[in-house]
Amino acid sequence: MNEMDNKWIGKNTIRPDGADKVTGRAEYAADTIMPGMIWGKVLRSPHPHATIKSINTKKAEELDGVFSVATSADCIDFPVDTPVILGIQDIRWMARNVLAKEKVLFHGHPIAAVAARTEEIAEKACELIEVEYDVHPWAIDIDDAIKPDAPILHDFIKFDGRPSNIAGTLEHKKGNVEEGFKDADIIIEKEFETAAVHQGYLETHACLVSVSPDDKTTIWSSSQGQFMVRAMTSFITGIPQSSIRAIPAEIGGGFGGKTIVYLEPVATILSKKSGRPVKMVMTREEVMRASGPTSASKSRVKIGATNNGKITAAQGTFYLQAGAFPGAPIRGAAGCCLAPYDIPNAHTFGYDVVSNRSKVAAYRAPGAPIGAYAVECVLDEVAEALKMCPLEFRLKNAAKEGTKAVHGPTYPVMGYVETLEACLSHPHYKAPLKKLQGRGYASGFWFNAGGESSAQVNITEDGNVVVTTGHPDIGGSRASIANITAELLGIDINRVSVIIGDTATIGFSNLTGGSRVLFASALVVTESTNQVIDILKDRASKIWNIDKEAIEWENGEARPAGDNAGKFKPLSLVELAEKATPTGGPIGAGHQVNTVGAEGGFATHICDVEVDVELGIARIIRYTAAQDVGKAIHPAYVEGQLQGGVVQGIGWALNEEYIYNKEGKLDNPGFLDYRIPVCSDLPMIDTILVEVPNPKHPQGVRGVGEVPIVPPLSAIANAIYNAIGTRFYSLPMSPPKVLEKISD
Amino acid sequence: MSEVKFVSPETLEQAVDEYSKSSKEGKTKILAGGTDLLVQIRSGASQPDTIIDIKNIKELKEISNYNGSYTIGAAVAGAVLDEEKDFGNNWPGVLEALRLIGSEQIQGRASLGGNLCNASPAGDSVPALIASGATVNVKGPEGERNMPIESFHAGPGKTNLKNGEIVVNFQFPKKQKHSGDAYIRMIPRTEMDIAVVGCAVNVTIENDKCVDARVALGAVAPTALLVEDASKALIGSNFEKDAVEKAALACEAACNPIDDKRGTVSYRKKVSKVLFKRALEKAIERAKRG
Numbered sequence A: 001m002n003e004m005d006n007k008w009i010g011k012n013t014i015r016p017d018g019a020d021k022v023t024g025r026a027e028y029a030a031d032t033i034m035p036g037m038i039w040g041k042v043l044r045s046p047h048p049h050a051t052i053k054s055i056n057t058k059k060a061e062e063l064d065g066v067f068s069v070a071t072s073a074d075c076i077d078f079p080v081d082t083p084v085i086l087g088i089q090d091i092r093w094m095a096r097n098v099l100a101k102e103k104v105l106f107h108g109h110p111i112a113a114v115a116a117r118t119e120e121i122a123e124k125a126c127e128l129i130e131v132e133y134d135v136h137p138w139a140i141d142i143d144d145a146i147k148p149d150a151p152i153l154h155d156f157i158k159f160d161g162r163p164s165n166i167a168g169t170l171e172h173k174k175g176n177v178e179e180g181f182k183d184a185d186i187i188i189e190k191e192f193e194t195a196a197v198h199q200g201y202l203e204t205h206a207c208l209v210s211v212s213p214d215d216k217t218t219i220w221s222s223s224q225g226q227f228m229v230r231a232m233t234s235f236i237t238g239i240p241q242s243s244i245r246a247i248p249a250e251i252g253g254g255f256g257g258k259t260i261v262y263l264e265p266v267a268t269i270l271s272k273k274s275g276r277p278v279k280m281v282m283t284r285e286e287v288m289r290a291s292g293p294t295s296a297s298k299s300r301v302k303i304g305a306t307n308n309g310k311i312t313a314a315q316g317t318f319y320l321q322a323g324a325f326p327g328a329p330i331r332g333a334a335g336c337c338l339a340p341y342d343i344p345n346a347h348t349f350g351y352d353v354v355s356n357r358s359k360v361a362a363y364r365a366p367g368a369p370i371g372a373y374a375v376e377c378v379l380d381e382v383a384e385a386l387k388m389c390p391l392e393f394r395l396k397n398a399a400k401e402g403t404k405a406v407h408g409p410t411y412p413v414m415g416y417v418e419t420l421e422a423c424l425s426h427p428h429y430k431a432p433l434k435k436l437q438g439r440g441y442a443s444g445f446w447f448n449a450g451g452e453s454s455a456q457v458n459i460t461e462d463g464n465v466v467v468t469t470g471h472p473d474i475g476g477s478r479a480s481i482a483n484i485t486a487e488l489l490g491i492d493i494n495r496v497s498v499i500i501g502d503t504a505t506i507g508f509s510n511l512t513g514g515s516r517v518l519f520a521s522a523l524v525v526t527e528s529t530n531q532v533i534d535i536l537k538d539r540a541s542k543i544w545n546i547d548k549e550a551i552e553w554e555n556g557e558a559r560p561a562g563d564n565a566g567k568f569k570p571l572s573l574v575e576l577a578e579k580a581t582p583t584g585g586p587i588g589a590g591h592q593v594n595t596v597g598a599e600g601g602f603a604t605h606i607c608d609v610e611v612d613v614e615l616g617i618a619r620i621i622r623y624t625a626a627q628d629v630g631k632a633i634h635p636a637y638v639e640g641q642l643q644g645g646v647v648q649g650i651g652w653a654l655n656e657e658y659i660y661n662k663e664g665k666l667d668n669p670g671f672l673d674y675r676i677p678v679c680s681d682l683p684m685i686d687t688i689l690v691e692v693p694n695p696k697h698p699q700g701v702r703g704v705g706e707v708p709i710v711p712p713l714s715a716i717a718n719a720i721y722n723a724i725g726t727r728f729y730s731l732p733m734s735p736p737k738v739l740e741k742i743s744d
Numbered sequence B: 001m002s003e004v005k006f007v008s009p010e011t012l013e014q015a016v017d018e019y020s021k022s023s024k025e026g027k028t029k030i031l032a033g034g035t036d037l038l039v040q041i042r043s044g045a046s047q048p049d050t051i052i053d054i055k056n057i058k059e060l061k062e063i064s065n066y067n068g069s070y071t072i073g074a075a076v077a078g079a080v081l082d083e084e085k086d087f088g089n090n091w092p093g094v095l096e097a098l099r100l101i102g103s104e105q106i107q108g109r110a111s112l113g114g115n116l117c118n119a120s121p122a123g124d125s126v127p128a129l130i131a132s133g134a135t136v137n138v139k140g141p142e143g144e145r146n147m148p149i150e151s152f153h154a155g156p157g158k159t160n161l162k163n164g165e166i167v168v169n170f171q172f173p174k175k176q177k178h179s180g181d182a183y184i185r186m187i188p189r190t191e192m193d194i195a196v197v198g199c200a201v202n203v204t205i206e207n208d209k210c211v212d213a214r215v216a217l218g219a220v221a222p223t224a225l226l227v228e229d230a231s232k233a234l235i236g237s238n239f240e241k242d243a244v245e246k247a248a249l250a251c252e253a254a255c256n257p258i259d260d261k262r263g264t265v266s267y268r269k270k271v272s273k274v275l276f277k278r279a280l281e282k283a284i285e286r287a288k289r290g
């Protein structure tokens, strides 16, 4: 199909969910209610680290208005020494995160839950639960967790043969770094740290669960995967997946944070025990204290280059804090950080460090911004030492088709170089700067992903189309799927409706994460739609009594082709739908497959800052993000993804951080003191959509949602250096930190 | 929160009567705009059993100007005061401080009385009120009294109001010729934030000389401060560098802050000097205009 002829792909069609969202009709998880519904509340640990000696729920159960109480004793028991892997999660940890078992491992860790007639009664009942603790010393920061006499969170985790808080390691190696550094004329090595930051989704976790006496369970919740909700709830409660129907609500932001469960299994247990539907809604404070931020980190990066600007070797060590249970995104840090470059010798290490904080959850390109922050800042210093333009320096070392990446694969067609060239020729690159203003550059990479996906495309009796897919739409997948379906069928976009099915109405589809959804669902929707077209041709062939092969589908109608061309009046989709019953019955097709062929995404950003050196405030005054997006099926949504990722990166770089007090408790569990950027903090974020289509995808889709959060941390740090000549090695670059360093 | 009694009296007397009936401390709460109180109730920090809404009391919602001296009801919302054109011409610093509070939505409710009585050391309008020289009229079971703003607070979250006392209105002095006030705060974001340091300056100029000056700081001590040494340094000067520097040092010296999640002691001290200079510049400019 010729690009230029596209009618819908690449167009900013009206968002299918738009009207409902702007008029307040969209149903989020907390909007569902049922007759007889009661409320669940969670009792949380007052200590950052303690052994649970006993839990007595008697008084809570006896309180008037209480229907049921849940503790880990109501959950399936997963022994600590046997992994139970589900995707990137381990159900051993998930179960203990949902309701603490042997120990509480962070302040806010759920211990028990109560369902009662009102939220107030449930809260009061929680206070009546008696828990005996044996309180232990705790470790919040990475340094505290890895020092020799650190309090150990999990006795069974061993590192170097001894109990340790280092729960895992990962390594990528290419060539020989020692030799590589010998070839370098200049070597720069620096240490960095970043603070834990939360995804900041506005919708707090919420669910409604109804378990009938025969265990048939219905879950309404907002998540990034209804099938994930079903599976995790099934594991933890023991109810078979076939008895659980998980219905996805509209989602008010997730950014990775809703790829695991917190409330659903608990509400399921409470509902099962009480016989009533149970609703649970977290407060913002609960979200901040007990849902997953992403890791704090410490890293060290060393890069060597020759005088003519070729990188000879690079080495990176990344310690990422996992929170209470293993699972820090070290793969994103150690795997993505050098991906944009063609480096002969490289070695990266990642360390997964547990500590007494809430368990981390995925956050947009998990780990990758942390790795890129250190690498891209060091690259800026190397470029400076070589007196090279940072973009030209990157261009000289850019990975291309055929480059063997440090993390393993050999790249197919890819658009990294194009993002650099786009920046070099963008007016932003040459725009003048005033005093105390500076410009910084950085690149970034994210793997992207494929995985399981299912779709069903049905033709309605009136000749329109309903497409059902199985991934919650968190970034515009419904609009993009509508564009693709309308394009393939050659019909008006308004005749296509796209919905997200629940676990009982569509086949298994992996969760929305890894920038995989449009890649995967476009594949299965394309296949399903092509099957539908095939059926439509078949029906026309029956009506005309000619060979199916002598029919072509064009512009929304079946046309006789070849020898038969012009012999019959074309049959439109509406006409074929009308004749569906006599020609063979309902028209529809579905496809389910483990999709493969996802390819990585690359981005390069330019950032301008202005620094108020008297107050230590850095303001972003201009920002341009160039990204290889493969193919922008719905460009406005793609731009939105880029802009959103950049904004989250700006927050991470400048102000966001988890602040713990001396008691090991989070001191800023709300949006007043946990500062995500507000609109007035931001300039317009310009985007450059570079389109180098993924050859392994029918529409060229690559996945776009995660790469844009990777470069900002370092682009901003580099811009601040350019403005005031001071380099910052620790995030966030908040005003007190900035002022302290520049007045030294 | 369980059962709460909500009353909405139409006279000050009824309000004072109801308020002074409450025997247990903190169990009866006055509600003006509610932008502090409701947040505190939701978080569990405040658990009243009685709420007295004062928004139906005439005196508390009134704005009047007698001979250039303004009286502003304690419950007048920021957005309402903003529409009172002439008030902003007289006290641009007070108005800009009040208008910095929260967002458009918050402005429809947030009052000067609430900002003062909430007694946060970081309350934005308080330094500006102190600098303006305004006083508050208070009414309680034992009658009425008048207090300067700078002696209103006893500590973070604590006022010197006696049992049953309600703030009725703010009394502003007549604005002097060639005087001007200004308020500036430091926040990490550009809005929707809480002052790490706030500084208000009010100066009167005659023949290029500073004849009167009031300087106040917020968020740098348990209560907002009137920095008298800064006034002394400025009065009689031509705002020459030395005098300004001396006043700035007085601001720094007056700071008695804490290290907290919002800023360090050393950061707050440095910033108080910077904000003082910036607010002074703005106030001088306004004074020269009017």
Ligand SMILES: Cc1cc2nc3c(=O)[nH]c(=O)nc-3n(C[C@H](O)[C@H](O)[C@H](O)COP(=O)(O)OP(=O)(O)OC[C@H]3O[C@@H](n4cnc5c(N)ncnc54)[C@H](O)[C@@H]3O)c2cc1C
Pocket (backbone or CB within 6 Å): B029, B030, B031, B032, B033, B034, B035, B036, B037, B038, B039, B054, B074, B075, B100, B101, B102, B103, B106, B109, B110, B111, B112, B113, B114, B115, B116, B117, B118, B122, B123, B124, B125, B165, B166, B167, B168, B192, B193, B194, B195
């Ligand atoms: C989103 C948001 C942003 C905010 N931003 C800021 C900001 O930038 N700067 C800032 O300073 N504040 C800010 N605040 C706090 C708050 O809005 C202000 O303090 C506001 O001025 C309070 O006024 P109110 O009328 O709403 O007070 P209320 O909440 O009604 O009352 C506050 C307290 O004062 C008492 N009270 C009120 N009136 C009287 C009276 N007449 N006599 C005796 N006691 C009384 C109440 O009992 C209560 O304890 C913000 C609040 C929110 C929710």
